[in-house]
Amino acid sequence: MNTAALLVAAGRGQRAGGGLPKQWRLLTGKPVAQWTLDAFHHAPGIGPIVLVLSPEDAEAWASFSCDPRLILATGGPDRAASVRNGLAALDGIGVDRVLIHDIARPCVSQALIAAVIHALDDAPAAAPGLAVTDALWTGADDEVTGTQDRDGLFAAQTPQGFHLDAIRAAHAAHHATHPGGAADDVEVARAAGLRVAIVPGEADNLKITRPEDFARAERILRQDMDVRLGNGYDVHRFGPGDHVMLCGVAVPYERGLQGHSDADVGMHAITDAIYGALAQGDIGRHFPPSDPQWKGADSAIFLRHAGNLARDMGFQISNIDCTLVCEWPKIGPHAEAMAHALSQILNLSADRISVKATTSERLGFTGRGEGIAALATTALIKG
Known part of the structure; x- marks a missing residue:
């Protein structure tokens, strides 16, 4: 019944x-x-x-x-x-x-x-x-x-x-x-x-x-309460293109990011943070890069899967904090739109999502303008 x-x-x-x-x-x-x-x-x-x-x-x-x-x-x-x-x-x-x-x-x-x-x-x-x-x-x-x-x-x-x-x-x-x-x-x-x-x-x-x-x-x-913390880290190199996908937003730029999917480095880091908090591995476990169906895929597919998995396991996403590391493009003008895009995918209030950026002071591959790195932390609560 x-x-x-x-x-x-x-x-x-x-x-x-x-x-x-x-x-x-x-x-x-x-x-x-x-x-x-x-x-x-x-x-x-x-x-x-x-x-x-x-x-x-x-x-x-x-x-x-x-x-x-x-x-x-x-x-x-x-x-x-x-x-x-x-x-x-x-x-x-x-x-x-x-x-x-x-x-x-x-x-x-x-x-x-x-x-x-x-x-x-x-x-x-x-x-x-x-x-x-x-x-x-x-x-x-x-x-x-x-x-x-x-x-x-x-x-x-x-x-x-x-x-x-x-x-x-x-x-x-x-x-x-x-x-x-x-x-x-x-x-x-x-x-x-x-x-x-x-x-x-x-x-x-x-x-x-x-x-x-x-x-x-x-x-x-x-x-x-069962409170879980997860972190995620991802990098993608620059290649040909006229924009980069970052946290669900197409940001105009003279180059693009290279990857098996759409190379949304911010969304990948957040997705891995959620999987990590759930002890469910990383994107590669759920969406293997060897599988051709994910070539060029919208990274929202990965993030939505992680969010739904959290809910299915009885957890609520409390907050997300994502830092993009790059010299260019400038993230500040797009940060609010990125938080909104992520909130729509996860059905989570935008005031629980932080997207910010920093440079590496011209050091390393990000400092040399070779690519973008992203770090993300999330808190999940079951209770």
């Missing part, structure tokens, strides 16, 4: 502070929503992902509409309405199950996602719950008024998983009789008589609600 994820990101709650809805605030360098999305993108067993957004979040709509892996849906006046809109977006795409998750739980683990999916083999609904272990009080006016038995109590978490047809019917019935909504989708399911299996929850699967939750989430994410 194919399982979809439905991520609810239409809330406007600002109890977490910061002046923005919490899903758009930065957490260890990227928005909370992106951490959550990445967790489901990398989860085995998850197919389509529906992201429910508020109509007010124009920037988010513009950003995520470019991601072919996402189905966007418009949020409603409350959470239940947003979920119904997300479920409607799954019509006709061939999924049987859905995991509904709060976007403000960015620390959800791959193991927990897999456990909920597995539990749906034996139940129409399943959700993680964390057994309550602390003593529970009742209180009023800042005073303890009593105690509450904690036996059989669980703190509810997401993702909450359901057979798709069952939760659709449950939401439709609940909306007809309870227009005010529900605390979560388990409440909706139980109101429809569905049996909900409890999957053991995880303490780290916190929901960001208060300002102090950001610091805790950052600690959790950092301890689970």
Whole structure:
């Protein structure tokens, strides 16, 4: 059976502070929503992902509409309405199950996602719950008024998983009789008589609600991060021609660079840096120069392959720094266009890409004007 994820990101709650809805605030360098999305993108067993957004979040709509892996849906006046809109977006795409998750739980683990999916083999609904272990009080006016038995109590978490047809019917019935909504989708399911299996929850699967939750989430994410650094180096000699290809830009010059492909020395160095961070060799391993099909090839083919390989292995490119070493041509006037070209190939924001140049003070083959060298460094993050 194919399982979809439905991520609810239409809330406007600002109890977490910061002046923005919490899903758009930065957490260890990227928005909370992106951490959550990445967790489901990398989860085995998850197919389509529906992201429910508020109509007010124009920037988010513009950003995520470019991601072919996402189905966007418009949020409603409350959470239940947003979920119904997300479920409607799954019509006709061939999924049987859905995991509904709060976007403000960015620390959800791959193991927990897999456990909920597995539990749906034996139940129409399943959700993680964390057994309550602390003593529970009742209180009023800042005073303890009593105690509450904690036996059989669980703190509810997401993702909450359901057979798709069952939760659709449950939401439709609940909306007809309870227009005010529900605390979560388990409440909706139980109101429809569905049996909900409890999957053991995880303490780290916190929901960001208060300002102090950001610091805790950052600690959790950092301890689970896999950070890789890679470097690349390449050289190409000058030969006949009227331009050089550098980082995807044709720069006019009285000579060209010679190589088996288009000899884009900058792109080759960046590509090797990504392969190196992944411990996947170099361009020659993936695109042997002995293979005639790569003669004169656009180096974007190599870079795009490296970027896709990083994503397939669960990594996100954090940043790229490329230095071109040459006396001529001058790189400065073209550096911005080069960063933009690389960003288009890698689907990476241009502000995470640096292209700069230096000379070798007339020393060596670059100083003698015999060719161009390039050095590149990249950082990859899995988490």
